[in-house]
Amino acid sequence: MTERRYDPTLIEPKWQHLWEREGTWEVSNDPEDAEGEEKAYVLEMLPYPSGEPHVGHLKNYALGDAIAHFHRRTGQRVLHPMGYDAFGLPAENNAIKTGVHPREATDKSIASYRHWFHRWGISIDWSRELASHQPSYYRWTQWIFLQLLERGLAYRKEAAVKWCPHDQTVLANEQVIDGRCERCGHLVELRQLEQWFFRITDYADRLLDDLDRIDWPTRVKAMQRNWIGRSEGAEVTFRCEDVDPAHPIDYAVFTTRPDTLFGATFFVMAPEHPDVLKLVAGTEQEQAVQDYVNHALTESAETRGDVDKPKTGAALGRTVINPVNGEPIPMYVADYVLMEYGTGAVMGVPAHDQRDYDFATAFHLPIRPVVAPAGEDDPDVSDQAFTAHTDDERLINSGEFTGMDAQAGRDAIVTWLDREGAGHASVNYRLRDWLISRQRYWGCPIPVVYCEKDGMVPVPIQDLPVELPEVEDYQPRGRSPLGAAEDWVNTSCPRCGGPARRETDTMDTFVDSSWYFLRYCDARNDEAPWDRRVLDSWMPVDTYIGGIEHAILHLLYARFFVKALHDMDLLEAEEPFKQLFTQGMILGADGNKMSSSKGNVVAPSQIVERFGADAARCYVLFIGPPEQDAAWSDSGVEGVHRFLNRLWRAADELLAADDRPRPAIQPSDPEGDGLTLVRKANWAIEKVTGDIRGRFAFNTAISAVMELVNEVYRHRDADPEARRFAVATAASLVFPFAPHLSCEVFERLTGERVWEQPWPDADPDMLTAETFELVCQVNGKVRDRVTAPTGAPREELERLAMASRGVQGHLNGDQVVKVIVVPNKLVNVVVR
């Protein structure tokens, strides 16, 4: 065979077409086909199609593909599908600007993504492809919505919601970052609106507890725990008898420190609390309180949220009774108390809470310590005693509870409150229900209608999908653009047949992506979202790969969906993603996040055109540990390309001498350089396998193949059969990272399709040499190295070391105190 240059533009399309023609990566749902094979569901987060894919996508899919390929070749039945998260704001904003239907830009972008996934040679089961904007998909998104509605997990309520004045839509709490819209950065306002919610708070405990059952990065788990924010404590009732002693009003507060109840010296309500103005009506405090509340409500979330801001507030001129000691304490309104958390009111315990301390100092309120280290009965409160915590804290100044250990006192006080009907143990969450309505066009319509007679009526399942109507104007004007499609909005009530109007809000796009991994399992099912038997055969996703930016939103919502659907008996799994892998970002060459304004964007298309898909894929995996961020380097890609080229030429040299394709079998009794090569090849098998399995260390896996190839170059005179074995092994091992080159080289050498070959097994006999270099230390310093037989007993190693010249030269006649022998490694002689 004539010499051939490594030309990715020739070999890559060749294999891509073959895989496509043969549907190589399609996997059947028929249990008959499984033949006892284990399943592996490998999934990368689906892309939001916008323009062309960028290097982050390349890394994401190169990672997932490597894992999918590895599982296939180790005998697993692999589901590796692809789809598009097609609804969303960028396409819609573009439509507002250009007047072109968002579907057009979206479909164009999808075509581009699809093209590049083929061009990168990602092993996708294309028969399951989906996009969330297709009626055949969102029909089932609506179906799931109706299931949630039926079980009370979807509901409508009027609430103060976060409103983005720029995007003209409400936002979920999770989409508000530092008081600003996560998408456009505008300050978020509060609006009182009737909106749709999903009752995710019902699942707070399970979402928290089940984190212990999944193999996710600790930091993602920590973020979710943080977000759910479970606090254990007690609800305590304070009674206000000032306004009308005949009709006392009870105010509950939540506290995590019921043990400090005797230290409450004041009581504070949030400015939004509905009773604040009622409490001061007609009193001399009315004007001052009114002014303060107005000020607090108009203040931006940002200013108000500033922890370092001095405490402000206004006295209400009323008191409440502390249930434990009957003491009246003054009431205030202050903006450091939030209406959204707990009950919107708190007890002020300045001796044991920083914020209460600051407030008490500003308003000259008494500070009474009630918890102190054992033996201290009069701790110094000027010094913020609450910050110090010791193990032996006891209650002081606490009536009948005085002297109890803090933990026991806490329990005793809660028990007492319960008995007296003045409180009970309670748990609070930071997590709020998920607000899913959006006043935008490009989303999944909410399938309900409003009838004058029957009120809110769900659209019957047989009428799904409620298709998105065509409109002229995509601009939201404080209400959904869907409202303008009069023909669509006006409909008849499914219940009474009378006139009705459709819901015009669409769903948050996170709803679409909360169940797509379920649909892949049975993507072409027209009768149901999935067949449960099929679904259960694939779920859960074994390995899920994506960016850390989805640590809270998407991953929490998807977990909620799976739990809710499980409770409806629609699937077996209780967690969607058994193992999660969060990849790091690829930064620009300057170390900054890639952005067109910085001019540091690397387009994968350019790299693929210049060096080929294999080099591009290998490079993004070789660049560093995949979970870490890494800066792009042009010379780095060249280096990887050089390596692939060297592998190609190593094969080419062999083929130039003998181009008969035949299985590359390990020579039975290699010697000399041949033995070195065979050993190195087996070492590489062991190393690459270990690096992929268990730890996703693709960077070191690739470097091991590089070492093997370097070794082949170092021993060009070795026995050709040993070289053939080494080169074919390198080609086989590099398959998950550079599949095209791997296929081409492997086929030319052996006549076989590499993906049909089982993953190689290392020959244990070739993993250890007969001898090793024994390190001989004296007092921990290396003084000699001698050759010793592998597996030699301790005594022999000790004898060899003691006899070595280096050790003898450093004993200096000192007394040998101890000899440490580490088999197959070293001997350390300790002398004095």
Add this chain to the structure above:
RNA sequence: GCCCGGGUGGUGGAAUUUGGUCAGACACGGUCGCCUUAAGAGCGACUGCCUUCGUGGCGUGAGGGUUCGAGUCCCUCCCCGGGUACCA
């Protein structure tokens, strides 16, 4: 503040499983050589710092400690990145 990560050459990083030699694999960059009319590609050698070149000294953010032996374990601290925050 609280919760997660992390700090190793000029650079990205390696040293996996239970602490076990020689820290720095692999790659980038650099220096030199071969090949070439030349350039490029390719091939090969060297490349932590210091050095009075000695079988020399110093080196994994800083300081302590445990150990025959520490990048790896423990304590104290500093710095960087991320998440979260008047959440009671």
